[in-house]
Amino acid sequence: MLKFNEKSLIPAIAQDADTGEVLMLGYMNEEALRRTLSSGEVWFYSRSRQELWHKGETSGSRIKVHSVWKDCDSDTILVKGKATGPVCHTGNKTCFFQQLTPSEVDEGSRQEA
C-alpha cells in the first residue's frame, strides 16, 4: 500500500519517457494520483494553493502519462510521460536547469549564522 506523508501527500517525479530527462518533482494527494491514473495526464496537489492542480491547465504544457511506478518502500511515485510543452514555469523544458555549486550551500549557512 502507498505511504502518504503526514500531510497526506506523496512526492512524484515526472520524467520524459523517451529521453529520460527528469522534468520536475511535484506532490500528489490520493485524488491527484487517482486522476493521473484514470485521465492519462499528470495531476498534482499544489501545496501553495492547497488545491488539486491539473498540470498544464493554465500553461497548456500537460504531461501525458506513459507509465506510473512506485519505489521499493512505496513512498515515492515516478511518472514516465511526455510533456506537450515546457514543463517549467520559466519556459525551460525541465525545472532542473541550474547546476548547484559548493559556494551556494556555504552561502546558505552563512546567512543562517
Next chain:
Amino acid sequence: MLKFNEKSLIPAIAQDADTGEVLMLGYMNEEALRRTLSSGEVWFYSRSRQELWHKGETSGSRIKVHSVWKDCDSDTILVKGKATGPVCHTGNKTCFFQQLTPSEVDEGSRQEA
C-alpha cells in the same frame, strides 16, 4: 538560496548519468548536501535512523556524483551520477521497479474507510 523543508531536509533525486534511469529519491540535510558536493559521493539524511547516511556505506553500492542540480524554486535536488552496484536494498538496480495499478490506489482508500 536553497529551501529546506520544515524538517531541514530537501528531497534529492538520484539519476544514472548515462542511461537517465531514476534510481531513488532520498532526503538531504545541509551537511549531507555539503558532503555530497565535497566528497563526490552521495550522502543522504536517513529519516528513520535520524542520522547522516553515506549511501552504500553498508551495501557497498555508492553513487559517484557527476553533477548536482537544483530545480527552479530551489526546493529539490537532482544528482546525476553512477552507482557502483544495485541502488535498491532489494538488490534491484533502481528503487522504481514496480509499476502502479489503479486498483492499488483504490485499495488504499478502501482500507482507510
